[in-house]
Amino acid sequence: MATIKDVAIKAGVAISTVSAVINRSAPVSEDVIARVEAAIATIGYLPHGAAKALRSGNSRLIGVILPDITNPFFSMVARVIETVCMKAGYMTFVYNTDEDPEHEMRILQMMRMQRVAGMILISTRSDAAHGRRLMAAINVPTVLFGSNVEGTPYDVITLDDRKAGALAIDHLVELGHRRIAIIAGRPGVSTHDERLAACIEALQRHGIVLDEDLIIAADFVQQLAFEAGQKLLARADPPTAIFALSNLMLIGAMRALLAAGKTCPRDLSLVGIGDFDWPEIMSPQMTVVATPAVAMAEFAIGALLDEIDSKRPPAGKRTLFAPELIIRGSSAAVSIEEPLRDPLAI
Amino acid sequence: MATIKDVAIKAGVAISTVSAVINRSAPVSEDVIARVEAAIATIGYLPHGAAKALRSGNSRLIGVILPDITNPFFSMVARVIETVCMKAGYMTFVYNTDEDPEHEMRILQMMRMQRVAGMILISTRSDAAHGRRLMAAINVPTVLFGSNVEGTPYDVITLDDRKAGALAIDHLVELGHRRIAIIAGRPGVSTHDERLAACIEALQRHGIVLDEDLIIAADFVQQLAFEAGQKLLARADPPTAIFALSNLMLIGAMRALLAAGKTCPRDLSLVGIGDFDWPEIMSPQMTVVATPAVAMAEFAIGALLDEIDSKRPPAGKRTLFAPELIIRGSSAAVSIEEPLRDPLAI
DNA sequence: TGTATGACTCGAAACGTTTCGTGCAAGCGC
DNA sequence: GCGCTTGCACGAAACGTTTCGAGTCATACA
Numbered sequence: 001m002a003t004i005k006d007v008a009i010k011a012g013v014a015i016s017t018v019s020a021v022i023n024r025s026a027p028v029s030e031d032v033i034a035r036v037e038a039a040i041a042t043i044g045y046l047p048h049g050a051a052k053a054l055r056s057g058n059s060r061l062i063g064v065i066l067p068d069i070t071n072p073f074f075s076m077v078a079r080v081i082e083t084v085c086m087k088a089g090y091m092t093f094v095y096n097t098d099e100d101p102e103h104e105m106r107i108l109q110m111m112r113m114q115r116v117a118g119m120i121l122i123s124t125r126s127d128a129a130h131g132r133r134l135m136a137a138i139n140v141p142t143v144l145f146g147s148n149v150e151g152t153p154y155d156v157i158t159l160d161d162r163k164a165g166a167l168a169i170d171h172l173v174e175l176g177h178r179r180i181a182i183i184a185g186r187p188g189v190s191t192h193d194e195r196l197a198a199c200i201e202a203l204q205r206h207g208i209v210l211d212e213d214l215i216i217a218a219d220f221v222q223q224l225a226f227e228a229g230q231k232l233l234a235r236a237d238p239p240t241a242i243f244a245l246s247n248l249m250l251i252g253a254m255r256a257l258l259a260a261g262k263t264c265p266r267d268l269s270l271v272g273i274g275d276f277d278w279p280e281i282m283s284p285q286m287t288v289v290a291t292p293a294v295a296m297a298e299f300a301i302g303a304l305l306d307e308i309d310s311k312r313p314p315a316g317k318r319t320l321f322a323p324e325l326i327i328r329g330s331s332a333a334v335s336i337e338e339p340l341r342d343p344l345a346i
Numbered sequence: 347m348a349t350i351k352d353v354a355i356k357a358g359v360a361i362s363t364v365s366a367v368i369n370r371s372a373p374v375s376e377d378v379i380a381r382v383e384a385a386i387a388t389i390g391y392l393p394h395g396a397a398k399a400l401r402s403g404n405s406r407l408i409g410v411i412l413p414d415i416t417n418p419f420f421s422m423v424a425r426v427i428e429t430v431c432m433k434a435g436y437m438t439f440v441y442n443t444d445e446d447p448e449h450e451m452r453i454l455q456m457m458r459m460q461r462v463a464g465m466i467l468i469s470t471r472s473d474a475a476h477g478r479r480l481m482a483a484i485n486v487p488t489v490l491f492g493s494n495v496e497g498t499p500y501d502v503i504t505l506d507d508r509k510a511g512a513l514a515i516d517h518l519v520e521l522g523h524r525r526i527a528i529i530a531g532r533p534g535v536s537t538h539d540e541r542l543a544a545c546i547e548a549l550q551r552h553g554i555v556l557d558e559d560l561i562i563a564a565d566f567v568q569q570l571a572f573e574a575g576q577k578l579l580a581r582a583d584p585p586t587a588i589f590a591l592s593n594l595m596l597i598g599a600m601r602a603l604l605a606a607g608k609t610c611p612r613d614l615s616l617v618g619i620g621d622f623d624w625p626e627i628m629s630p631q632m633t634v635v636a637t638p639a640v641a642m643a644e645f646a647i648g649a650l651l652d653e654i655d656s657k658r659p660p661a662g663k664r665t666l667f668a669p670e671l672i673i674r675g676s677s678a679a680v681s682i683e684e685p686l687r688d689p690l691a692i
Numbered sequence: 693t694g695t696a697t698g699a700c701t702c703g704a705a706a707c708g709t710t711t712c713g714t715g716c717a718a719g720c721g722c
Numbered sequence: 723g724c725g726c727t728t729g730c731a732c733g734a735a736a737c738g739t740t741t742c743g744a745g746t747c748a749t750a751c752a
Contacts, residue, residue: 001461001485003708014732019710026711027729049460050399051708055737059396069428070421070623079416082442091456094440096428110437113395115347139347222624254627277416278568281600283629349738360702365740372741373699397738401707695752702745711736720727 002045010039022047053115062304063111063119064094065104067220073247073274073293074122077145080297081120088305090117099124099186099220101133108137118308120300121154122146126190141307141314145300148190148318155307156318157300159273161191164289164323165198165245168271171287171325172241173206176334177269181214181232181239183225183249192217195245195273214239218249225249229256233268240268240334247274250286254330265332275326284329296321348391357385368393399461408650409457409465410440411450413566419593419620419639420468423491426643427466434651436463445470445532445566447479454483464650467500468492472536487653487660491646494536494664501653502664503646505619507537510635510669511544511591514617517633517671518587519552522680523615527560527578527585529571529595538563541591541619560585564595571595575602579614586614586680593620596632600676611678621672630675642667 004022008015013032020026021036028036039045053059062085066074078094085092093116097104101124111119118141123134128150135152144156172180182199185192196215203210216231218224225244232239233256244250250272257264264270264284275290276282299319307314350368354361359378366372367382374382385391399405408431412420424440431438439460443450447470457465464487469480474496481498490502518526528545531538542561549556562577564570571590578585579602590596596618603610610616610630621636622628645665653660 005708015709016711016733017731020731023710026731029730032731046455046458048400048708050396050405051737052710053396053737054394054400054707054739055709055711057710057737068425069415070418070425072416072418075416075421079414079442082415091439091460093437096425109392112392114437115395251624251627255624258626278597278601280604281597281628283627351738361739362703362741363701366701369740372701375700378701394738397707398740399707400709400737401739401741403707403740693752695750697748697750699748700746702743704742704744706741707739709737712734713732714734715732716730718727718729720725722724722726 001048002043004045004047006043007036007039007045010043011035059115059117060090061114061116062090062092062301063107063114063116063121064092065097065107065111065119066094066122067099067124068096069094071248072277073291076293077122077297080294081301084298084301084305090305097122097124101125101130105133105137108134112137112139116140118142118304120145120304123149125188126150126193127188141304143300143304143307143314145296146191148194153316154314155303155316157296157303158190158318158320159291159296159323160320161194162198163320164273164291165195166202167289167323167325168243168273169199169202169206171327171331172243172269172271173202173208175241175269175331177239177241178208178334179211179214179237179239179241180208181216181242183228183232183242183244183253184215184217185220185245185249186217189220192220192245199243218252220246220249222248222252222255225252226255226259227252229253230260233257233260233262238268241331242268242270244270244272247272247276247288250274250288254282254286264330266335269331269334271331273323279326279328287328287331288326289323290326291323292321347394348389350391350393352389353382353385353391356389357381405461405463406436407460407462408436408438408647409453409460409462409467410438411443411453411457411465412440412468413445413470414442415440417594418623419637422639423468423643426640427647430644430647430651436651443468443470447471447476451479451483454480458483458485462486464488464654466491466646466650469495471534472496472539473534487650489646489650489653489660491642492537494540499662500660501649501662503642503649504536504664504666505637505642505669506666507540508544509666510619510637511541512548513635513669513671514589514619515545515548515552517673517677518589518615518617519548519554521587521615521677523585523587524554524680525557525560525583525585525587526554527562527588529574529578529588529590529599530561530563531566531591531595532563535566538566538591545589564598566592566595568594568598568601571598572601572605573598575599576606579603579606579608584614587677588614588616590616590618593618593622593634596620596634600628600632610676612681615677615680617677619669625672625674633674633677634672635669636672637669638667 008018082092095107122145131149131151142154144154216228218228244253271287273289279285354364428438441453468491477495477497488500490500562574564574590599617633619635625631
């Protein structure tokens with residue numbers, strides 16, 4: 001490969017002059033610029049990224065760490081981040097943690113080796129111990145996304161998870177449901193903890209006594225949610241509604257319903273968190289608490305690039321995005337054996 | 347950040363010795379290894395990726411270029427590649443082209459700047475002109491994936507697209523369909539050209555006269571397939587079956603069907619290429635020609651790493667993966683107004 | 693006992709850039 | 723006409739590694 005030296009020779013100027021032309025970092029006369037650019041074009045020179053990064057101390061690399069790129073929510077987030085970064089002259093490294101905190105730490109190491117200029121981190125744990133490990137492993141501007149982590153100084157962008165939980169429960173209660181099952185994620189992850197806490201609070205607010213057996217943690221994985229759904233449906237007194245705390249777990253629950261030969265919403269109402277790209281191809285169409293993925297991702301990467309450019313320390317600011325309840329066909333008034341709050345709803 | 351020099355000082359050895367310990371590239375005595383490792387641990391030293399890459403001439407970076415990571419097929423491919431690369435000590439750069447060849451070339455440039463050791467390229471065009479541009483822009487081991495490109499020396503991994511087209515048409519014809527519409531991609535892309543050619547050939551083989559109006563190119567985009575579906579359904583003599591040549595276009599067609607208030611498969615059969623993760627949540631469940639995404643991706647990255655390690659020039663070998671017809675509820679025997687080939691099929 | 697061998701360690705050069713101090717010439721004000 | 727500034731170009735050092743030739747020491751062998 002051609003180097004900057006080859007360009008310099010070809011153009012008959014010094015190496016530093018070529019550098020000045022490429023980066024427009026110093027005044028260069030018109031005709032020298034022309035000569036250098038011609039030399040670059042004929043030689044086919046492309047700067048060496050690693051050499052640039054080494055010398056300038058600026059890799060112009062952004063790390064994106066997320067649980068699983070095959071989850072449509074995360075792939076959309078990654079997509080948005082990539083687009084914004086590209087415009088700003090950064091490249092992105094996208095890596096999957098598989099919800100494994102050990103793997104998360106390993107990826108963090110790799111990011112540090114690459115000397116990334118900043119990171120968007122969708123962490124798999126939220127507890128303070130994990131927060132401390134994170135702080136020890138992170139030495140660049142970082143924005144936490146999607147889930148919160150206790151006791152870190154970084155900016156945090158999340159859904160208003162409490163509101164999301166309340167929105168769904170309120171909706172189901174209004175439809176007359178009182179035996180509401182919840183397929184939850186994993187204790188110790190803020191998206192689980194906060195959404196679940198909000199659900200419980202909402203249930204109590206409506207005067208519904210909590211049945212612990214109706215709450216099953218499914219680790220945010222589709223298959224476990226499927227099994228949880230089966231367990232719930234096999235009960236002597238099955239719930240009249242299931243609320244799944246993530247998009248994949250909603251799919252798991254729906255599969256359980258189908259496998260059991262039940263009809264939604266006649267036999268059971270189903271609500272989830274996180275919308276789908278083409279809701280109409282599912283049957284029934286899913287009532288969900290939608291997460292504004294694109295807006296959140298744009299905000300997060302904007303905040304990160306800001307922090308990098310301004311060289312300001314993180315403000316430790318938490319930004320919540322409002323969820324939106326989208327009512328579709330999967331939720332309906334509870335069937336008549338149950339007491340109805342609103343007779344018109346049937 | 348600590349450098350290798352700091353480690354050397356702390357351990358009381360030479361820089362080159364530290365390097366030898368880290369890379370196990372030369373014999374080092376036990377106690378020196380211990381001292382160096384202790385120094386690394388206490389200082390918290392992590393090698394500088396860019397410096398390593400610059401000096402060694404080996405970035406240990408693999409570029410993955412694909413149309414759109416939010417397409418589940420591609421996100422799964424990216425996932426598999428990432429996992430395999432990680433095990434082999436490579437990191438991956440994943441980039442989206444948005445089916446734009448100009449953007450593809452720009453990304454290729456970025457990859458070259460990063461001096462990637464190899465690339466998996468899912469190109470957006472297949473013609474010879476594009477092939478020439480590619481060859482001018484690629485100077486590292488590369489494996490073409492998913493779609494073929496004319497006249498390049500690289501290895502190519504694709505679905506057996508001809509077989510995929512034939513499989514679907516044969517299936518529909520066996521069900522008695524004779525007015526079969528095809529929602530195609532874009533001329534000049536091998537996944538379009540070969541699949542469509544196979545369809546036409548299969549139709550002729552079955553003695554069906556080709557109706558050009560029933561073939562609509564939708565550029566592989568979901569929304570255009572939706573519009574194509576609407577157009578087809580609005581005809582005075584609508585087709586009895588639609589075959590969509592990609593997963594997203596199948597969804598578009600299905601949406602058109604739903605929007606028109608038609609019932610599948612009663613009013614119309616629907617078949618696509620590329621399977622879905624949870625086929626049961628769609629209604630009806632889709633009959634598809636499934637693409638073995640994981641196996642193909644594993645093979646592709648394996649071939650690439652092989653080529654890199656062996657320093658062999660590309661063999662220019664084309665590997666086809668067999669598609670599999672998965673019959674589900676979206677395809678059925680044509681309704682009785684049409685002549686049936688097999689009366690039992692109804 | 694001398695020498696060849698092998699195991700280990702070291703120092704310095706090199707990878708391809710950016711950056712900074714220096715030099716030179718021309719333009720300006722006085 | 724003189725000194726100052728300004729615009730432009732240059733050379734060399736530095737970024738953090740790897741690599742390679744050379745040096746040291748102990749061991750084994752003749």
